[in-house]
Amino acid sequence: MHAPDGFLNAGTAVATGAISAGTVGLALRQAHRELRDKQIPLAGIAAAFVFAAQMFNFPVAAGTTGHLLGGALAAILLGPHMGALVVAIVVVVQAIVFADGGITALGYNLLNMAVIPTYGGYALFSWFRRILPASSGGVVAATGLAAWVSVMLSAMAFSIEWLFGATAPVSFTEVFTAMTAVHLLIGIGEGLISATTVGAVLASRPDLVFGARDLDRARLADRTPARSRVFVIAGLVTALFVAGIVSQFAVDAPDGLQRFAEETGFASSEEQDLSRDRSIFADYATVGIENEVVSLAIAGVAGTLIVAAVGSGLFLAVRPPRRDDDAVAA
Amino acid sequence: MGAGHAHALYVHEHSIVHRLPAEVKLAAVFVFVVSVAITPREAIWAFAVYGAILLVALMTARLHLGFVAARLIAILPFVAFALLIPFIASGETTDLLGIRVSVDGLWASWNILAKATLGASASILLTATTEVPDILEGMAALRVPMVLTSIAGFMIRYLEIIVEELGRMRMAMTARGYRPRWLWQLRPIATAAGAAFVRSYERGERTHGAMLARGYTGVMPRVAPRRAPTWVWLVAGLVLLPVVAVAVAALVAT
Numbered sequence: 157m158h159a160p161d162g163f164l165n166a167g168t169a170v171a172t173g174a175i176s177a178g179t180v181g182l183a184l185r186q187a188h189r190e191l192r193d194k195q196i197p198l199a200g201i202a203a204a205f206v207f208a209a210q211m212f213n214f215p216v217a218a219g220t221t222g223h224l225l226g227g228a229l230a231a232i233l234l235g236p237h238m239g240a241l242v243v244a245i246v247v248v249v250q251a252i253v254f255a256d257g258g259i260t261a262l263g264y265n266l267l268n269m270a271v272i273p274t275y276g277g278y279a280l281f282s283w284f285r286r287i288l289p290a291s292s293g294g295v296v297a298a299t300g301l302a303a304w305v306s307v308m309l310s311a312m313a314f315s316i317e318w319l320f321g322a323t324a325p326v327s328f329t330e331v332f333t334a335m336t337a338v339h340l341l342i343g344i345g346e347g348l349i350s351a352t353t354v355g356a357v358l359a360s361r362p363d364l365v366f367g368a369r370d371l372d373r374a375r376l377a378d379r380t381p382a383r384s385r386v387f388v389i390a391g392l393v394t395a396l397f398v399a400g401i402v403s404q405f406a407v408d409a410p411d412g413l414q415r416f417a418e419e420t421g422f423a424s425s426e427e428q429d430l431s432r433d434r435s436i437f438a439d440y441a442t443v444g445i446e447n448e449v450v451s452l453a454i455a456g457v458a459g460t461l462i463v464a465a466v467g468s469g470l471f472l473a474v475r476p477p478r479r480d481d482d483a484v485a486a
Numbered sequence: 487m488g489a490g491h492a493h494a495l496y497v498h499e500h501s502i503v504h505r506l507p508a509e510v511k512l513a514a515v516f517v518f519v520v521s522v523a524i525t526p527r528e529a530i531w532a533f534a535v536y537g538a539i540l541l542v543a544l545m546t547a548r549l550h551l552g553f554v555a556a557r558l559i560a561i562l563p564f565v566a567f568a569l570l571i572p573f574i575a576s577g578e579t580t581d582l583l584g585i586r587v588s589v590d591g592l593w594a595s596w597n598i599l600a601k602a603t604l605g606a607s608a609s610i611l612l613t614a615t616t617e618v619p620d621i622l623e624g625m626a627a628l629r630v631p632m633v634l635t636s637i638a639g640f641m642i643r644y645l646e647i648i649v650e651e652l653g654r655m656r657m658a659m660t661a662r663g664y665r666p667r668w669l670w671q672l673r674p675i676a677t678a679a680g681a682a683f684v685r686s687y688e689r690g691e692r693t694h695g696a697m698l699a700r701g702y703t704g705v706m707p708r709v710a711p712r713r714a715p716t717w718v719w720l721v722a723g724l725v726l727l728p729v730v731a732v733a734v735a736a737l738v739a740t
Contacts, residue, residue, distance in 0.1 A: 160564050164562065196637055198691070201693065203640070253609075259516065259519045324575060347667055360684055364687050
């Protein structure tokens, strides 16, 4: 997902750059508050770990390999602020020193790789933790699911940026469908390797897993329940849920929205209005779609999901830590 | 480590580009890349001028074009996407070698290819002629917060160690007959990644302890920064003037 220079238009690059710079600034301030003078060496070496982990290939099928993106993993191991800061530094160094990703593309590359998977992934992790047992196994399962969905969030975010800044006549719906479908599969590898990595860290140094700080020793030792069955069930439910949302909008929405438009009488004005006033959307991204309302609705729903996830991630991260009483007692 | 101060991306040479202060080079790359990015794709002549200027800079730095081409591999996935666009794009079509392709798609493909190649080559030129500590020092001179450049410095310093550690783990697994082909065989790799994280974190804690023992106060001590003299900035500005002029002309013309 390291997009090169000129992949999206200048306006999108500047807008995403402003959002990313603001968020990384916040992450920097918060990481400093949490770590004080430990910040520089720890963040530096953690960034080296994330960088190295991205170079470490894992098998996918028949000998082909994929590699980790690591946003959600970094947020769960190090905490969302530190995770976002670390991945942001990795992405910037990759662009400037390794020519991997364009320098003018840093705005959207940072947003997609350093901001959304970390804060969004951390929010997802917290939500999955709530429905899974409060045990080591629950943390591992929640990590896997959060890492998987976080990759899809990034893919959706990229499609929405395409809607605003497309540079090629490929419609938003095509990009959205292709990106989400591909990352639905890529995300499985991301989820499995993130979960197993967190499991391995929990086994040796559970105190280093930020996302498991609320667990006491007895619960950390409880590694069984959520291992396989709960993970598979929760994974299936998530897959069905995501597939359900996407297909609803891809298949049903035209009729539903069309009917709504006819009933409320905005059908007649919709075409002119959208074609005249859509200046903030790139012409390309909406080209070749009969009903622009549909693609805007998909973008709207996906955008709301991303903003909700990242927003709650930021909220969860900024809120002072809440600890269980028994954790203190143990 | 043990390889001294050089890193794999740096090409040891003695040229005027190598000697240029890092902050000037960073600013120049930034101006160049932004000019390229805002140039309308129809202005083919503008991209030719950018390419020529970049070529002169690469020659002045005595870099082999083969080296630059090899390093450009990083942008391959997006090149593949760019080459696909004319076939999946909509709109008016034309015949290209007997295949129907979208005209607009061809333009889009050209746009991404040209800008990605120029942008990546510019940063390859930067890292091939500037050592990483100098790049970081240059960023600090350009007012990038010190905390960020210090963290990045630590990252780059320890990257090689951690990559080698992962490589040794992998070698140990291979020596014991681990040869994964399928996704469900990744458990040992992920366990190794977990172990590598714990080792990295503990290394970070040890390093912090060692730094405290040497009087670390939370801020990296600043070696007297070597600032680029004004005349160097002026000369760099003169060299970059045609680039900016071309970008402005292309914007006005289209």
